[in-house]
Structure formats: C-alpha cells, structure tokens
Amino acid sequence: MWSSHEEAKASIRYRYTKSFNGFSAMLTEEEANRLAATKGVVSIFINRRHKLLITRSWDFVGLNKSAPRVHAAESDIIIGVIDSGIDPSVESLNGDNFGPPPAKWKGSCFANFTCNNKVVGAKIFPEGKKYEGDATTEDVYSPMDLAGHGTSVASIAAGNWVDNANLFGIANGTARGAVPGARIAMYKVCWRAPDNECYEADILKAMDEAIADGVDILSISLVVDDETGTFDGGLSIGTFHAMKKGILSVAGAGNDGPGLGTVRNCAPWILTVGMTNTDRQLKNTLLLGNGQKLEGEGAINVFKSPKNFAPLITSVDSSQCDFKDEECRDNAGTCYFYMDSDRTKGKILLCKIPPEAGMMRQYFKRSHQGIVGSIWFDTVPPPDLVENPYVLSESDGPQIGINRSTTNILLQYLKSNKSAVGKILQTESIIGGGVAPIVSSGSCRGPDRLGWGVLKPDVVAPGENILLAIPSYKTYLYDTFSSHNRPTFSFGTGTSFATPHVGGVAAYIKSFHPTWSPAAIKSAITTTMKVSIAEGKGMELKRSASQNIELNVDKYPYQFLEN
Known part of the structure; x- marks a missing residue:
C-alpha cells in the first residue's frame, strides 16, 4: 500500500484499537480502492464533515423535583457526550458535592485541563479536522468549550440543581438535568472554526475511547448531511460497537425539517430524537402610545423595558432610495438599502420581513442607522425564527416580529396618528396559553430514506427555547455583553437539545435497572411514550402528533424480546 514504513506511519491519523479495529489515514482514491478489496476489510469511507445540530422542560415531560431516585446508582452513571467541549467551572457542572468517580x-x-468529580473525563480529537485545516484557528487545543454547545448539552442531560437560573430575569426557575447526580465525560470532536465542524475520523476515535473508558450512555448531538448506508459512516459503526458493549447511543434527528425523508442517524441501534415545543412561551410585546399592546415573536429582548416611548417610522419613509432604481425599489421595504440615519436616529423602525430568513438574522445581530428598535412586519415570521429566536443585547436594540393581522392594526394606528410612538418591552416567559407539545417545524421527519426498514425518529422531546447553561468563557454568542454582565444561562433550540433530554431519561432508567441492555432501555422509552394529539384551530394533524416520553419507570411491566 505504501512504499515504506515511514510513509505509512506519516499517513495514519488514528488507530482504533480499544473497542474495535481500524485506522484513519490519508489515502488517494486508488489506494482506498485497493484497500477496500483486501480480505478482512469491512468498509472504507471518507472523513465526512458533521455539524452540531432547564427550568421548565423537565417538569413538562413529568420528571419533576419529587421524582423518585436511586441516588447511589445515579452517582455511578457516566454519560459520554461527543460534542464541542465543556466548561467544568459552570455551576451546573460543579463537582464540589460529589465523591470520587465510580471504580x-x-x-x-486532558493535560492542563481541570476536571472535577462531576466532569470526570475530558479528551480532544483534532486529527480528522486537520485534514481540512488547523482545528485551533478559532479554538483552543483543549477540551474547553468555546462554541458553547457541549456545555449546554451536558447541562440538560445531567446538570446540577441550580436555583434562580434565568437569562437576565427571563424564565427564572431551577435548572437541572434528568440525572443531576450522574457524571459527565466529554469527548471534544467539534471545533469552532469555521463553523463548529466535526469530522468522522475524530468522532469514531472518540467513540473508541468512550466505550473503553466505561461510559453508560452516549449523547450525540451531531448529524452528517450525506448519510448513506449501514457500515460506511463513523457514527453508525461507532454506535454499533457501543451497543455491543451494552451502551445505548442517543442521537439527534437533525434540524432540516419539515420535509419528508430528512431524518438522520437512522441506524436501528441508535435512539433517534426529534424535537417539540413546550408549554412555555416567550412573548414579545409592542406597547403603542394609545395603550394598545401588540404581541409578537422572533427575538429574545433581554434588556429592561424602556421608560420612554420612541417615534415609529416605516422603512419607506426612512429611505433615501431612488425609487426609479429597481433593486432599491424592491428592497426598500426590507430596510436592506439606503437608510437615512438623520431620519431613523432615535426611532423604532418598521421593516418588512425579508424573503430569506438569513437576511433577517443579519439585522437581529446588529443595530444600525441610530435606531432604538426594529419591528419586522407584514408576513408571518418564518417558522425557524419563531422556534429559534435570537438573543439580543442592548447594543442590538429591541426587536419584535409580528404577523399580518397584527401588522394591519399597527398600520391603522400609524395612519390615524401622525405622532405615532411605541416601545418594545422585555421578553416575558409565560407558562401555558399555547398548544403543546407540537413537533417543531425544523425537526427532521421520516420516513427513513436509507432502507433500514425502521420508523424514525424513535421519539420526540423538548427542544425549543430550552434554558441551558453556557460557558463562562467569552463565546461568540455573547461577544456583545461585557465580562461583568455576561449571562450564565441562555436559550437554545434544536434536536441538539432534545437529544440530551432523552439521553438523560435513558440514564435515569438505567439507575433503576443497571443490568438492562440498550434494547431494553430503548424499548422502555419508545413503548411507554405518551401519545398526545395537540388540538388547535387549523393545526395539521401530522405535525401535531407528538409522542412524548413517559418517565414513570415502574408503571408498566416490561417484557423484551432480544437476540
């Protein structure tokens, strides 16, 4: 295969020897084809890129403060998290009240990284990323979590009890994981630059190590865009070997819904998780000068509500656009071009929601032209913006998205009042009043397009607007907050955060039944779910059917058929 031993050694990135046999290496296409034809080789696949896909959610699914626990057994549970790293210093992952790790x-x-008796292990896997470039361009050669994703996932699965958890007063309550007494082991495979990338060679090596290290459950909030077949991907191979060693792997279905056949992580031995909303709503309010309150969505305004009203101005009235120019004329209403700062300074700007959600997000993350707030109007906000609103700091300015009927009320007020004023209030967290659970628009749907012959996703769990711990380290999400005012909790949406809910439930079940196999735990979750049909005017039944997890592990007699 190689001309010399030295050449072969230089080409190899990883050897997988602890839990299964294999290696990762730099090969030409010809070399790969020759190796594939060699006797004893099961499969060869390229180093594909993967992407990273709680004050209320645990109460919502039924695992409340009074839930029974086997504390000694829970303390022996170790959840392996394959993700972007971890910050053990956050309160949710503090190890002060824990004894030593289980025997x-x-x-x-990792060397020069401080674990504790809660976060008992932390390793890094950068070699697969090096195929494509330096993993530490915008990251650190350490398990420290600069992306914020891994810390959040770990806190949902097994975070400590933290009272008064909130985002600047929003959604205040007690944050906790499913198994606060359990331990966490982090395997960092995702690197911040350029886009929180995770590569198959690293993922497979992480699972090789995690299986040998002795984890009980694997929580994997990653997907690959071009998932293909049974044994030609790191995730399916690694989780298969985990299953053989008695470890259940829980993975996200992906966030590219709602199209049919979009579900990822379809291997039968993986517990695949989609996401729903909860009964907590994040409500935004626009208070008009006449006392009328208009409700909206699309952003999380963390600042305190302003004392004074500000003038309202439409994007057309504030534009210095030459309306003879077609591009200018077509985009003037979206606030995309030619804003006149003399007209907008100190005012709340009304903008039509752009046709592409990405353009709207550009505005969500910056203030411009001296405005003191933004109202996005005229159409129903795109579903992914409603389900995954941006967290805004004071430097971004308050923002709100309103639908067509609310827009008509606002325009009528503007038409009847030449001195129209308003103010956007701080986001409120409200329990109840909405329809829940509903499968989220962004959650990937079945059927399985790879021909496994199984129904996927297996289960859905809360994944919208989840309050979660974030690293104390300055991260990309909070560059706009000063160090003395940086939050310790924030909101996140995605199957990434639904996954550790189910991973945590799996660990909870295992604490009662430590000898149960992965198939038994998976069966306990999928066959005792609450089937809920959310009722609402004009609601699609297929989107409303949400199979929610049932957490009373002693309620039903279990029988399992296993090979």
Whole structure:
C-alpha cells in the first residue's frame, strides 16, 4: 500500500484499537480502492464533515423535583457526550458535592485541563479536522468549550440543581438535568472554526475511547448531511460497537425539517430524537402610545423595558432610495438599502420581513442607522425564527416580529396618528396559553430514506427555547455583553437539545435497572411514550402528533424480546 514504513506511519491519523479495529489515514482514491478489496476489510469511507445540530422542560415531560431516585446508582452513571467541549467551572457542572468517580471509570482528563468529580473525563480529537485545516484557528487545543454547545448539552442531560437560573430575569426557575447526580465525560470532536465542524475520523476515535473508558450512555448531538448506508459512516459503526458493549447511543434527528425523508442517524441501534415545543412561551410585546399592546415573536429582548416611548417610522419613509432604481425599489421595504440615519436616529423602525430568513438574522445581530428598535412586519415570521429566536443585547436594540393581522392594526394606528410612538418591552416567559407539545417545524421527519426498514425518529422531546447553561468563557454568542454582565444561562433550540433530554431519561432508567441492555432501555422509552394529539384551530394533524416520553419507570411491566 505504501512504499515504506515511514510513509505509512506519516499517513495514519488514528488507530482504533480499544473497542474495535481500524485506522484513519490519508489515502488517494486508488489506494482506498485497493484497500477496500483486501480480505478482512469491512468498509472504507471518507472523513465526512458533521455539524452540531432547564427550568421548565423537565417538569413538562413529568420528571419533576419529587421524582423518585436511586441516588447511589445515579452517582455511578457516566454519560459520554461527543460534542464541542465543556466548561467544568459552570455551576451546573460543579463537582464540589460529589465523591470520587465510580471504580469502573477508566478514562482520563486532558493535560492542563481541570476536571472535577462531576466532569470526570475530558479528551480532544483534532486529527480528522486537520485534514481540512488547523482545528485551533478559532479554538483552543483543549477540551474547553468555546462554541458553547457541549456545555449546554451536558447541562440538560445531567446538570446540577441550580436555583434562580434565568437569562437576565427571563424564565427564572431551577435548572437541572434528568440525572443531576450522574457524571459527565466529554469527548471534544467539534471545533469552532469555521463553523463548529466535526469530522468522522475524530468522532469514531472518540467513540473508541468512550466505550473503553466505561461510559453508560452516549449523547450525540451531531448529524452528517450525506448519510448513506449501514457500515460506511463513523457514527453508525461507532454506535454499533457501543451497543455491543451494552451502551445505548442517543442521537439527534437533525434540524432540516419539515420535509419528508430528512431524518438522520437512522441506524436501528441508535435512539433517534426529534424535537417539540413546550408549554412555555416567550412573548414579545409592542406597547403603542394609545395603550394598545401588540404581541409578537422572533427575538429574545433581554434588556429592561424602556421608560420612554420612541417615534415609529416605516422603512419607506426612512429611505433615501431612488425609487426609479429597481433593486432599491424592491428592497426598500426590507430596510436592506439606503437608510437615512438623520431620519431613523432615535426611532423604532418598521421593516418588512425579508424573503430569506438569513437576511433577517443579519439585522437581529446588529443595530444600525441610530435606531432604538426594529419591528419586522407584514408576513408571518418564518417558522425557524419563531422556534429559534435570537438573543439580543442592548447594543442590538429591541426587536419584535409580528404577523399580518397584527401588522394591519399597527398600520391603522400609524395612519390615524401622525405622532405615532411605541416601545418594545422585555421578553416575558409565560407558562401555558399555547398548544403543546407540537413537533417543531425544523425537526427532521421520516420516513427513513436509507432502507433500514425502521420508523424514525424513535421519539420526540423538548427542544425549543430550552434554558441551558453556557460557558463562562467569552463565546461568540455573547461577544456583545461585557465580562461583568455576561449571562450564565441562555436559550437554545434544536434536536441538539432534545437529544440530551432523552439521553438523560435513558440514564435515569438505567439507575433503576443497571443490568438492562440498550434494547431494553430503548424499548422502555419508545413503548411507554405518551401519545398526545395537540388540538388547535387549523393545526395539521401530522405535525401535531407528538409522542412524548413517559418517565414513570415502574408503571408498566416490561417484557423484551432480544437476540
């Protein structure tokens, strides 16, 4: 295969030897084809790129403060998280009240990184990323979490009890994981630059290590865009070997819904998780000068509500656009071109929601032209913006998205009042009043397009607007907050955050039934779900049917058929 031993050694990135046999190496297409034809080789696949896909959610699914626990058994549970790293210093992951790791633990902590008795292990896997470039361009050669994703996932699955958890007063309550007494082991495979990338060679090596280290559950909030077949991907191979060693792998279905056949992580031995909303709503309010309140969505305004009203101005009235120019004329209403700062300074700007959600997000993350707030109007906000609103700081300015009927009320007020004023209030967290659970628009749907012959996703769990712990390290999400005012909790949406809900439930079940196999735990979750039909005017039944997890592990007698 190679002309010399030295050449072969230089080409190899990883050897997978602890839990299964294999290696990762730099090969030409010809070399790969020759190797594939060699006797004993099961499969060869390229180093594909993967992407990263709680004050209320646990109460919503039924795992409340009074839920029974087997504390000693829970303390022996180790959840392996394959993600973007971890920050053990956050309160949700503090290890001060824990004893030493269980005797079965064989893992370790990366050099010069401080683990604790809660976060018992942390390793990094950058070699696969190096195929495409330096993993540490915008990251650190350490398990420290600069992306914020891994810390959040870990806190949902097994975070400590944290009172008064909130985002600047929003959604205040007690944050906790499903198994606060359990331990966490982090395997960092995702690197911040350029877009939180995770590569198959690294993922497979992480699973090789995690299985040998002695984890009980694997939580994997990653998907690959071009998932193909049974044994030609790191995730399906690694999770298969985990299953053989008695470890259940829980993975996200992906966030590219609602199209049919979009579901990822379809291997039968994976517990695949979609996402729903909860009964907590994040409500935005525009208070008009006449006392009328208009409700909207699309952003999380963390600043305190302003004392004074500000003048309202439409994007057309504030534009210095030459309306003879077609491009200018077509985009003037979206606030995309030619804003006149003399007209907008100190005012709340009304903009039509752009046709592409990405353009709207550009405005969500910046203030411009001296405005003190933005109202996005005229159409129903795109579903992904409603389900995944941006967290805004004071430097971004308050913003709100309103639908067509609310827009008509606002325009009527503007028409009847030449001195129209308003103010956008701080986002409120409200329990009840909405329809829940509903499968989120962005959650990937079945059927399985790869021909596994199984129904996927297996289960859905809360994944919209989840309050979660974030690293104390300055991250990309909070560059606009000063160090003394940086939050310790924020909101996140995606199957990434639904996944550790189910991973945490799996760990909870295992604490009662430590000898149960992955198939038994998976069966316990999928066959005892609450089937809920959300009722609402004009609601699509297929989107409303939400199979929610049932957490009373002793309610039903279980029988399992296993090979």
